[in-house]
Amino acid sequence: MAVAAKNIPAPDLVPVRRALLSVSDKTGLIDFAAALAKAGVELISTGGTAKSIAAxxxxxxxxxxxxxxPEIMDGRVKTLHPSVHGALLGVRDDPEHAAAMREHGIEPIDLVVVNLYPFEEVRASGAAYTAVVENIDIGGPAMVRASAKNHAYVAIVTEPEDYAAVLETLAANGGALPLDFRKRLAAKAFARTAAYDAAISGWFAEELKIEQPSWRAFGGRLHSVMRYGExxxxxxxxxxNGDKRPGVATARQLQGKQLSYNNINDTDAAYELVGEFDPARTAAVAIIKHANPCGVAEGASLREAYLKALACDPVxxxxxxxxxxxxxxxxxxxxIVKTFTEVIIAPEASEAAAAIVAAKKNLRLLVTGGLPDPRQAGIMVKSVAGxxxxxxxxxxxVDDLDLKVVTRRAPTEAxxxxxxxxxxIAKHVKSNAIVYAKDRATVGVGAGQMSRVDSSRIAARKxxxxxxxxxxxxxxxxxxxVASDAFFPFADGLLAAVEAGATAVIQPGGSMRDxxxxxxxxxxxxxxxFTGIRHFRH
Incomplete structure (x- = not known):
């Protein structure tokens, strides 16, 4: 049942006279607290935050x-009290709320500064179950949500990046914060607690191996605003989202202009593909265009692998x-720099290589510190209407699959x-996918066609x-x-490959016309x- 609103208008400017600070991340805390105190704001704090400020x-x-x-239960219970939440939730222009605050000696709090226990970081570190659970914040989100709901009177700050804006806005408004500013802080606060809870619920689903939980939540933090989308x-x-899988999201950009939406999408596709190749076994290079490989190769060196990959489709x-x-x-x-390239991504780069790339000022160079594990479980999300x-x-x-030779002639070792x-490679080509390869290099790739025969012919034409x-x-x-990501429904796709000169085929099998x-x-x-495994990719 919905709660009826009393329709009490929110004031524009709310003077900040009292602030509650309780933070896990103490970046910038002392300078911020000092500036508030200098402005005449009374400071209230908890545990380690109070000790740091007092020190x-x-x-x-x-x-x-x-x-x-007192704080009890190892600090689990400290702010969950009417004197705190009454100070945050009280509607000060409501006579009943104001009377209750006076009756119970509740002093209003105008500014709340809270960042949450580092659940995401502890989870990503691989800590034990009990340690992860202990880093699920309860009092913090409760204060954040209470303050954000009552943004008519309370400003909520959830990360150090906003300290400067708060101080500037206070100074510009004679020690008060305007309603529009409080609304923006509230919106950010609710987004933060939503992402926090999403991380927690996602972790529980993983731990309990619940593949399809009744409710799904996803959250993330803004890394950068793109100039535009596709x-x-x-x-x-x-x-x-805090996932430590090596890739574009975790990479350090050593140089070059800002990555675009398409750059990020294509770079992710490229790095996931090259992660299929064990660097201890071989050097491998993947060249990607519009999320599809236009050349992939292995070699004794990266230079050799790159030249083989480039030869597949230099245009x-x-x-x-x-x-x-x-x-x-x-x-x-x-x-690589001899051909116009948007992004280079690798686990690391030598100083000499970085200097060569630096001569191309717009060319982005990303280093990740590792390769994505192709066997690692995880989830993929795609939006649809509704x-x-x-x-x-x-x-x-493919190395883990039970491959079955189904023809009279078995493939040679080569x-x-x-x-x-x-x-x-076919695993990373948009369906319908056909990949021709020779000497561990692609020589033709057909991608994204409605007919598998067309993909075969396009690859041959390439x-x-x-x-x-x-x-x-x-x-x-x-x-x-030749490799096909799914079975050949008719012999015509195979015959197109034969016509192109292929001598051996790998495909999932499973067609009624096998x-x-x-x-x-x-x-x-x-x-x-036959592999018994299909690799559709849309």
């Missing part, structure tokens, strides 16, 4: 003095994203290595164009292998392997 020689009143009740008429922002590589699975060295950097689609990350890895390589550009007499698909496809492969002397 700086600033007068502060302990919350226990306000409540007449197109200039769309607004966009980049939010981070599409222009203005693309380059992802590497090892430290970017000078030799690779020298080759709701969200939530699914587990596609963490199937073909099998290329088949596995191609299937790794390979022919690349061969002509490189001066080869025949298309690069001659003697290649026998027809196998028969066609046998008739043309093609080796075919």
């Amino acid at each position: 700086a020689g600033i007068a502060v009143r302990d919350v226990s003095e306000l409540t007449g009740f 197109n200039p008429h769309q607004s966009a922002g980049f939010y981070v 599409s590589a222009f203005g693309g994203i380059v992802a590497l699975n090892r430290l970017l060295d000078a030799e690779a950097a020298e080759e 709701g969200l689609l939530v699914q587990g990350r596609d963490n199937a890895v 073909e099998m290595a290329d088949l596995k390589f191609a299937f790794r 390979a022919l164009d690349a061969a002509e550009a490189a001066g080869h007499a025949e298309p690069l698909t001659r003697g290649s292998v 026998e027809d496809v196998i028969k066609a492969a046998d008739e043309h002397g093609i080796a075919m392997v």
Whole structure:
């Protein structure tokens, strides 16, 4: 049942005479407290925050003095008291509220400064279950929500980044804060507690292995405001959720202009793909354009891998994203900067390589400190009208699959290595996906077509164009292998690959017409392997 409103208008300016400070993150706390005290604001505080303020020689009143009740249960209970929440929730222009405050000796609090126990950080650190639970803040969110609800009279500050704005606004308004400013602080406060609770509920779902909880909450913190979204008429922002998976969200940008919405989307796709390749086994490079790979290769060095990847589709590589699975060295950097590139992302970069990239002032260089684990579980979220689609990350890895040879001819050792390589790539190509590969390098990629046959033909056409550009007499698909992200529903897709020159095929299998496809492969002397796993990607 809804609570009826009394329709009491909120004042514009509320003088700040009393402030309650209780923070976990003490960044800027002393300077802020000193400025408030200098402005004549009485300070009330709790626990470690009060000790820090007092140690700086600033007068502060302990919350226990306000409540007449000591902190108990290791500080779990300190602000959950009517003297605190009455001071925050009281509607001062309501005669009944004002009378209750006078009767119970409740002094109004005009400014609340609270940031919460570091639940997200403790969770990300891999701490034990009990330690994570202990860092679930209760009193903090209660004060934040109470203050935000009563923003008609109370200003709520939830992070140090807002201290300067509060002081500037106080100074500009004779020690008071205007209603519009209080509303903005309240909106931010509710968003903060929502994200906090989302992190907690998400952690519980993970711990209890509840794949589809009855309620789903997602939260994130604004990392940066984009100039625009996919197109200039769309607004966009980049939010981070505290996940430590190495990638664009956790990377350090060493140089270059601000990342765009499309840069972030494409860079994430590129780095997730290159994470499929163990750097202890091989050097690998992925070149991405519009979230699809236009060239991927392995090599003895990053330079060799990059040149092999570039040869697949040098036209599409222009203005693309380059992802590497090892430290970017000078030799690779020298080759990469010869082609206009938007972003380079790698686990690390040598000083010499960074200096080479620095000559291209707009080229972004990101280092992540590690690679994403392709086997790691996680969730992926996509918005649809009226709701969200939530699914587990596609963490199937071809090395872990039980591959089944279904044709009379088995792949050669070299073909099998290329088949596995191609299937790794197909996992990261928009469906319908066809990938031709040879000598652990893509030679043709067909992506995002409504017909799998069209994807096969486009990939073959790309390979022919690349061969002509490189001066080869025949298309690069001659003697290649081919991977399909899903089964061939008819033999025509396979026959298109045969026509392009492929000698072996890897696909999930599972079609009603598998026998027809196998028969066609046998008739043309093609080796075919079933994976039993599909890699649709939309």
